[in-house]
Amino acid sequence: MKLPMAHPAGYEGPAAAVTELSLAQIGLSEVVELVRIDLPVEEVEPLLERGILPGCRICPVRFSPSGDPIVLVDGVLLALRKETAGCLCVRQAGAGEAA
Amino acid sequence: MAGPAAPHPSTSATPAAGAPAPDAAGPTAPDVTAAPTPPATPLVALVGPPNAGKSTLFNQLTGLRQKVANYPGVTVEKHVGRFRSPGHGEVEIVDLPGVNGFSARTLDEQVTREVLEGRAPGLRAPDALVLIVDSTRLEPQLMLVEPVLEVGVPTLLVLNMADELAARDGGVDDGALGEQLGVEVVRANARAGEGLERVRRFLEHVAERGPLPPRPCPVISNVTRAQKRLSLPVVDAFAARRRHIREVGRQADYRPPQPSRLTQRLDRVFLHRLLGPLVFLAVVVLVFQAIFTWAVPLMDGVEWLIATSGAQVAARLPDSWFRSLLVDGVWAGVGSVLVFLPQILILFLFLGILEDSGYMARAAVIADRAMYRVGLQGRAFLPLLSAYACAVPAILAARTVEDERDRLATIFVTPFMTCSARLPVYALLIAAFIPDTPVLGPFMGARAATMLGLYALGAAAAVGTAFLLKRSLLKGKGSTFLMELPPYRIPSPRSLALRLLDRSRVFLKRAGKIILGVTVALWFLAQFPAGPDGPPDIGDSALGRIGKVMEPAIAPLGFDWQIGIGLVSSLAAREVIVGTLGTIYGIQEADEGSMELQAALQGHMSTGAAVALLVFFVFALQCMSTVAVMRRETAGWKWPALQFGYMLFLAYSGAWIAYRIF
Numbered sequence: 001m002k003l004p005m006a007h008p009a010g011y012e013g014p015a016a017a018v019t020e021l022s023l024a025q026i027g028l029s030e031v032v033e034l035v036r037i038d039l040p041v042e043e044v045e046p047l048l049e050r051g052i053l054p055g056c057r058i059c060p061v062r063f064s065p066s067g068d069p070i071v072l073v074d075g076v077l078l079a080l081r082k083e084t085a086g087c088l089c090v091r092q093a094g095a096g097e098a099a
Numbered sequence: 100m101a102g103p104a105a106p107h108p109s110t111s112a113t114p115a116a117g118a119p120a121p122d123a124a125g126p127t128a129p130d131v132t133a134a135p136t137p138p139a140t141p142l143v144a145l146v147g148p149p150n151a152g153k154s155t156l157f158n159q160l161t162g163l164r165q166k167v168a169n170y171p172g173v174t175v176e177k178h179v180g181r182f183r184s185p186g187h188g189e190v191e192i193v194d195l196p197g198v199n200g201f202s203a204r205t206l207d208e209q210v211t212r213e214v215l216e217g218r219a220p221g222l223r224a225p226d227a228l229v230l231i232v233d234s235t236r237l238e239p240q241l242m243l244v245e246p247v248l249e250v251g252v253p254t255l256l257v258l259n260m261a262d263e264l265a266a267r268d269g270g271v272d273d274g275a276l277g278e279q280l281g282v283e284v285v286r287a288n289a290r291a292g293e294g295l296e297r298v299r300r301f302l303e304h305v306a307e308r309g310p311l312p313p314r315p316c317p318v319i320s321n322v323t324r325a326q327k328r329l330s331l332p333v334v335d336a337f338a339a340r341r342r343h344i345r346e347v348g349r350q351a352d353y354r355p356p357q358p359s360r361l362t363q364r365l366d367r368v369f370l371h372r373l374l375g376p377l378v379f380l381a382v383v384v385l386v387f388q389a390i391f392t393w394a395v396p397l398m399d400g401v402e403w404l405i406a407t408s409g410a411q412v413a414a415r416l417p418d419s420w421f422r423s424l425l426v427d428g429v430w431a432g433v434g435s436v437l438v439f440l441p442q443i444l445i446l447f448l449f450l451g452i453l454e455d456s457g458y459m460a461r462a463a464v465i466a467d468r469a470m471y472r473v474g475l476q477g478r479a480f481l482p483l484l485s486a487y488a489c490a491v492p493a494i495l496a497a498r499t500v501e502d503e504r505d506r507l508a509t510i511f512v513t514p515f516m517t518c519s520a521r522l523p524v525y526a527l528l529i530a531a532f533i534p535d536t537p538v539l540g541p542f543m544g545a546r547a548a549t550m551l552g553l554y555a556l557g558a559a560a561a562v563g564t565a566f567l568l569k570r571s572l573l574k575g576k577g578s579t580f581l582m583e584l585p586p587y588r589i590p591s592p593r594s595l596a597l598r599l600l601d602r603s604r605v606f607l608k609r610a611g612k613i614i615l616g617v618t619v620a621l622w623f624l625a626q627f628p629a630g631p632d633g634p635p636d637i638g639d640s641a642l643g644r645i646g647k648v649m650e651p652a653i654a655p656l657g658f659d660w661q662i663g664i665g666l667v668s669s670l671a672a673r674e675v676i677v678g679t680l681g682t683i684y685g686i687q688e689a690d691e692g693s694m695e696l697q698a699a700l701q702g703h704m705s706t707g708a709a710v711a712l713l714v715f716f717v718f719a720l721q722c723m724s725t726v727a728v729m730r731r732e733t734a735g736w737k738w739p740a741l742q743f744g745y746m747l748f749l750a751y752s753g754a755w756i757a758y759r760i761f
Contacts, residue, residue, distance in 0.1 A: 051239035
């Protein structure tokens with residue numbers, strides 16, 4: 001049961017969705033922009049509080065020994081599970097920068 | 100909120116153990132006991148995200164003029180201290196738990212909201228706020244500013260670790276930042292005590308101005324009032340605030356710091372595919388070594404001190420029931436708590452260093468995958484490790500587990516970990532019944548193997564129970580695990596020392612009251628009904644009768660009424676059974692190494708019954724301190740009752756099976 005989250009300002013509609021990837025597919029040191037969080041509402045708030053919100057820049061910097069991504073968001077290192085990363089919909093940064 | 104008649108929390112906020120505070124009726128209830136109205140002291144709340152240096156600042160401002168109490172009804176500790184400035188008066192400071200937001204999802208967030216909204220029982224609504232953030236992670240942490248300003252009281256924003264920001268080529272114009280946000284801003288380095296003059300001046304102003312008049316409660320949440328009027332969904336509210344903060348940062352010339360070299364280098368090792376888990380194991384072994392090897396001489400020393408001083412007291416008093424109560428009841432009770440103190444102090448010293456240095460977050464990340472498989476999460480690693488010393492501090496440590504279901508599962512399985520109170524019981528029974536024959540050639544004897552087996556049995560029960568719980572009572576959609584990895588820092592000895600002091604106080608208070616109470620109650624049960632010439636034979640005492648009433652129930656496990664008395668007395672603390680059995684069998688100075696006691700046991704029970712008793716001790720929740728702490732931490736009897744019943748069931752059936760096999 002996944003509730004799509006509201007689109008951020010700067011999201012350009014379905015056409016941009018072609019280039020959408022999940023964060024789990026992004027390699028190290030690649031900077032991406034978060035488009036959408038495909039998680040139930042109650043699981044989203046912790047992410048938002050830590051700065052993982054639509055429009056933010058995310059860069060995986062390392063993988064934990066079990067292969068879970070450790071990402072840099074706003075200068076803060078955050079460890080996620082790969083399952084969570086799979087629910088973060090991202091696109092290449094700079095691809096659709098409106099603002 | 101609380102009127103001028105409100106008493107000082109620091110003198111009134113120590114509710115009796117187990118009982119809810121009398122003022123739980125509501126903060127608006129007038130306090131009739133404070134007849135000669137003391138002038139109210141203004142309250143300043145310290146707010147901030149975790150690891151931003153909040154407690155360091157609190158300690159700098161209050162020194163040792165602080166105390167810890169629990170918020171009535173809830174379980175989060177309330178740290179209240181006093182700041183005094185000659186000629187300016189004083190303020191009370193409450194150090195709130197670290198939060199990343201105000202969703203009230205975690206206990207910490209709930210408490211923070213309650214205090215900010217002026218709803219916390221026993222605390223007046225804050226008259227001023229100090230928001231402290233880590234300058235090296237400035238932008239995300241500034242997300243707290245808007246909700247905090249909704250409180251509507253004078254607020255000071257402290258940019259902590261400003262030196263680190265500068266050292267890593269970052270910077271911010273604090274004047275412009277203050278103008279943009281509409282608050283007073285100071286740069287500080289709380290650890291070195293730099294920049295604190297302005298914080299003190301702020302507090303002096305608050306002290307001079309005195310408490311604010313009562314006012315309506317604000318409502319604090321992640322969505323600000325203006326956003327609520329527009330009924331913005333939470334995601335949009337966050338996104339809007341984030342854009343605003345980014346703009347504020349731009350106006351204030353904020354340059355984020357370069358990534359810390361040290362952190363990058365250390366993470367390369369600590370989170371390395373192979374080295375990471377190895378370092379993790381080494382740390383676990385080190386902690387074990389510390390609590391089981393290095394703590395032993397200290398524990399022996401404390402034991403000796405208690406015994407000697409008890410004997411000294413006994414020698415100076417005439418032989419009477421009073422002497423017996425004092426020495427055999429109170430002294431023994433206090434002693435059985437104090438003996439764990441060295442171990443708990445050493446444990447917390449190590450955990451404190453691991454936590455303050457930033458390693459603990461990495462350890463949680465490494466442990467997460469394995470914990471996730473059994474239904475727990477990485478943050479549960481710290482409490483479960485602590486539980487090998489004692490379940491009471493471990494259950495308190497589980498507060499860092501953010502998800503409520505995960506936290507409940509963690510504290511539910513914590514008592515299965517082999518705490519050190521079980522060790523004397525294991526040692527006695529193993530020495531008495533298990534022959535020291537080699538099992539793995541010269542590497543391991545049967546006794547060591549039994550000990551290891553008991554540890555493994557406990558851990559397996561914990562894993563199995565967590566697995567079951569997360570598939571039944573605590574079922575829920577997958578929880579998110581999100582761990583912030585703070586930059587590595589050298590722990591400050593001052594903070595460590597203050598925390599050790601704090602922790603040991605909490606432990607002594609929590610465990611002490613219960614163990615002392617149960618020990619004294621047992622003493623009474625053993626003394627009555629008194630015969631014509633002094634206390635009865637143990638078998639005829641109330642305690643002995645309880646044991647005999649229990650006998651039919653425990654006979655299927657191979658236990659007689661004497662063991663029954665031992666089981667009852669071990670409710671105070673598990674190791675008490677050793678001394679009790681000594682008393683029952685009439686052996687002086689019995690401890691786990693006593694040959695006489697071992698011989699007496701061999702005469703009273705079969706090997707099968709001894710194994711059954713060992714298994715019983717692995718599973719059963721014979722620890723009233725744990726039950727009491729569980730009640731506090733879950734705010735009710737449901738979980739501790741369930742836990743006690745479940746563990747008793749496992750213990751009984753496990754012992755029954757063991758008695759049949761051996």
